[in-house]
Amino acid sequence: MARSTTALARLNALGDADLDARLVEICSSPAWAKLLRSARPWADDDAVHSANADAMAGLGPADLADAMAGHARIGQPKAGDATSQREQSGVHGADDALLDELQQANADYEARFGHVFLICATGRTAETMLEALRGRIGNDPRTEQEIVRGELRKINDIRIDRLLNED
Template structure:
């Protein structure tokens, strides 16, 4: 009887405690497939990911949605990961007018020109090496820490980096899922 349980309190990577929002969860569980997919691709731009998360319904609580994210991320093939990465701006260049991109990359605000210039150069080197944008869960990170991570990861093999990206996408999706589940 999950409906009679109190909301689950847990902590996300940022350390903040969150509670499941049963009203939002019930609304999402009741949505038609197309309507839910439209909301899910706002979290992750891979249509395959959206379908896999959707087919895990009904979700009993927010932990179930996060478990669906983890399971879906584990199943994505290379083309699906490319679709997921296509929805993300370059680090240091949040998309203008995109509140999610601006919020997630808030750590670059106020960074000096030298750091931003180096991010731009390092992004170009990374993209030339791997063929896609450098992806990192930027929430709570400064421009300097993202630059350090970019420099460290450019030495990865393509396979290692693809799995690192998969993990970073999962973290980003979890944060975005929390935002969706806790909207008023």
């Protein structure tokens, strides 16, 4: 069996509570975990990603808030959280002036929308995240909510891939 096939079989075999515990490490929305779990058994990796897309599409505003609650502010990865550190590695080495700009832009965004700025930070630099933040702050709340939903889906897909490739 391939590594992801072995991991997939192991995930398909987990009890609901054990699987939910693993899934909320990917996305902190209990509703998302339940929706993803209800799509079992997954035939392959694509089926898990498809279930993620469907689950994200099914989340209401409160569920999206739950999902966002598990994410650190851009430019401020959670100390001791390897996932947060890895995903925001693009801010490492950024100068203080840029980090200050990012902090102020985050505060402006949070004041406007009432939640953290969420972007799939993997592979992005601090500069490109700041540019995206500035570009999105002018969005209306509904448009921004759908962008956030898409960014969460991307983040979940990356985290799902890591889970499926565990030893």
